[in-house]
Amino acid sequence: MGVFNMADLRAGLGRGQRLIGLDPGSKTVGVALSDVSLMLATPYGGIARGKLKANAAEIMAIAAREGAGGLVVGLPLGMDGSFGPAAQAAKDWGLALGEACGLPVALWDERLSSAAVNRAMIEADLTRKRRAAAVDAAAAAYMLQSALDASRGPRGG
Numbered sequence: 007m008g009v010f011n012m013a014d015l016r017a018g019l020g021r022g023q024r025l026i027g028l029d030p031g032s033k034t035v036g037v038a039l040s041d042v043s044l045m046l047a048t049p050y051g052g053i054a055r056g057k058l059k060a061n062a063a064e065i066m067a068i069a070a071r072e073g074a075g076g077l078v079v080g081l082p083l084g085m086d087g088s089f090g091p092a093a094q095a096a097k098d099w100g101l102a103l104g105e106a107c108g109l110p111v112a113l114w115d116e117r118l119s120s121a122a123v124n125r126a127m128i129e130a131d132l133t134r135k136r137r138a139a140a141v142d143a144a145a146a147a148y149m150l151q152s153a154l155d156a157s158r159g160p161r162g163g
């Protein structure tokens with residue numbers, strides 16, 4: 007299917023379809039879900055990072071259950087915007103995942119999403135254990151919300 011830009015991915019969705027946001031980490035993939043109006047992203051959970059086929063099956067099940075029509079995969083660019091090995095790995099994983107799931111994919115800059123979420127959780131006085139359990143999905147939601155906001159267009163739609 008290839009990689010779409012966020013605006014084209016959004017425009018290609020069917021009426022009432024959601025987007026799944028994915029923050030691929032080395033151990034856990036954070037999962038977030040948009041609402042059907044593509045205005046709000048919420049944390050959905052996390053899945054253990056494993057073999058592509060197993061991860062694709064889990065994500066396809068979420069997509070079927072929740073009516074999702076596309077994936078937004080976090081792209082860990084360098085702080086200077088450079089495209090390094092981590093970004094290449096995320097891009098490759100996102101492309102392979104999209105192919106395996108049969109869903110279009112957009113990549114979105116996720117620099118500092120985990121740091122921002124961790125900071126907010128610390129300010130909310132969450133314990134380290136509770137932060138660890140929630141940070142992956144929250145970072146995916148933070149990244150997806152950024153993508154939704156940026157692709158909304160001049161009239162908010």
